[in-house]
Structures are given as C-alpha cells and as structure tokens.
Amino acid sequence: MSISTSDLERVIREAGSIALNHFKALKHIEITKKAPRDFVTEADVAVEAFLKKELTGRYPQFGFWGEESGKTENQSSRWVVDPIDGTHSFSKGQYFWSLSVALEIEGEMEFGAVYAPAFDDYYWAQKGQGAYKNGERIHVSSETNLADAMVSTGFACLRSYLTDNNLARFCRIAQVTAGQRRLGSAALDLCLVADAQVDAFWEQELNLYDVAAGALIAKEAGATVTDFKGNPGIFPKQILVTNGKVLDQILPLM
Numbered sequence: 001m002s003i004s005t006s007d008l009e010r011v012i013r014e015a016g017s018i019a020l021n022h023f024k025a026l027k028h029i030e031i032t033k034k035a036p037r038d039f040v041t042e043a044d045v046a047v048e049a050f051l052k053k054e055l056t057g058r059y060p061q062f063g064f065w066g067e068e069s070g071k072t073e074n075q076s077s078r079w080v081v082d083p084i085d086g087t088h089s090f091s092k093g094q095y096f097w098s099l100s101v102a103l104e105i106e107g108e109m110e111f112g113a114v115y116a117p118a119f120d121d122y123y124w125a126q127k128g129q130g131a132y133k134n135g136e137r138i139h140v141s142s143e144t145n146l147a148d149a150m151v152s153t154g155f156a157c158l159r160s161y162l163t164d165n166n167l168a169r170f171c172r173i174a175q176v177t178a179g180q181r182r183l184g185s186a187a188l189d190l191c192l193v194a195d196a197q198v199d200a201f202w203e204q205e206l207n208l209y210d211v212a213a214g215a216l217i218a219k220e221a222g223a224t225v226t227d228f229k230g231n232p233g234i235f236p237k238q239i240l241v242t243n244g245k246v247l248d249q250i251l252p253l254m
C-alpha cells in the first residue's frame, strides 16, 4: 500500500491551519447542536470538506467516511476522519482538540494521524512501523502500579442516557489511582497514552472516527487496545487502552 506519509502530514497540517483560522475567529463562527450534548461548527464542516477533497483526490481508490459528511460508496478501504475531535472544547476556545485521520484497508488500520493544532503536536503511525510525535519515536509509560497511575476517560455515554454511564466505573477507578483526567478529545487522549503522559484511557459509546487513528498510534507505541473485558481489538463502543503494565489491575474494575 503506497501512501506518502510526509505528503499526508502536509495535508493534515494545512487542514489544521483551516481549523485554527476558525478558532481565532470563534465569535463569528456558527455553532449548532446536532443532537443533545453534541455540537458541530462551520470549522468541522470546512476541515472535513478540505480533507475529503485532498485525500480522495490523491487516493481515488479509497473511500471516505467523515463524521460530518458520512460515507462514500467504497467502504472496504477508506479514510476514516474526525475533522475536529473535541468540538465542544474548540467552541469554548479551549486548546485540547484535534484532527483525526486514519486509513483502514480491508478492516485493518494501516495509517493514523492525530494533529493538535493549538499545541502544534502531530502524532502519527503506520502499521508495524512505530509511533511518532513531531518526528520523535514515542512509547507508552513504564508505570507498573495502578495506585500511582494517571488515567483518563470521557462521558460520550451520557449523550445516550445509558444506565451504564461510566460514572460508577469512574468512581471505582478514581479511588485506586493517583490521577484522573477528562480532557475532551478521545483521539488526543489515546495519543497521550502513546506518549506516556497518561497510563490508561477508557470510554464507551464512541465512534470509529473518534478512535481509529489514536488506537493505531497507541498500539504502535506499545499500548494494549482492548474492550472492557481485555479482548484485543478496536471497539469504539467500549475501548480500553493501557500501557500494558496496568491492564491486569484495571480490568477487574471495568
């Protein structure tokens, strides 16, 4: 599969500058509620339109699935894109949001990139070739004790008014860990595990476009990527990503 990772970085960084231009003019951009507790801005739409044009133009053999524009015909091999992950944070002028671009070929994640324009941090990975942040190789943390670990999560499930809404799980885990975070961009949360800034992340009720790129980056950095029972794989509705060393300690609490 021949893709140019350096050209993809240029495209994704350019998409990031489109997002940043809207971010700097927040007072003038339109923000709409697409569902309860779920927002979209004109920046999401503009970034996705740019990425769709550039990616399908360069690689017509691949389909496209974007959070805002949906799926094209070809879905066996496709770009899986979240143009702005962390839209609510973005709309409030907070910095923790990202662009997420993954290439899935016949069900396997082959390439993933997560770009955080406000920090100018570009995370990427190609299957079997390691994970990188701003050109430097990254690896998960060496933390072996859950009691000394920092964990992060999200509450997408609250949008669906589920009874298993992660609040009880969060309380169980918060009582036996050293630090807990809810940062607001699942794609970037996954990269923080890859970059040893967080030791474990979990969330329910996400979508593939939230996690496709970040899960590959985490896995290539040495993370475990499982469901809440420890079954290996990318399960957007129930994803648990750890540094591997605390997995056995956290599983009984999930």
Ligand code: IPD
Residues within 6 Å of the ligand: 038, 039, 067, 082, 084, 085, 086, 087, 088, 154, 155, 156, 157, 183, 184, 185, 186, 187, 203, 205, 206, 210
């Ligand atoms: C959201 C972020 C957030 C997660 C939400 C997602 P969006 O993505 O990833 O961290 O908790 O469930 O929907 O909606 O801003 O693209």
Ligand code: CA
Residues within 6 Å of the ligand: 082, 084, 085, 086, 209, 210
């Ligand atoms: Ca998202």
Ligand code: CA
Residues within 6 Å of the ligand: 044, 067, 082, 083, 084, 085, 086, 087
């Ligand atoms: Ca989004």
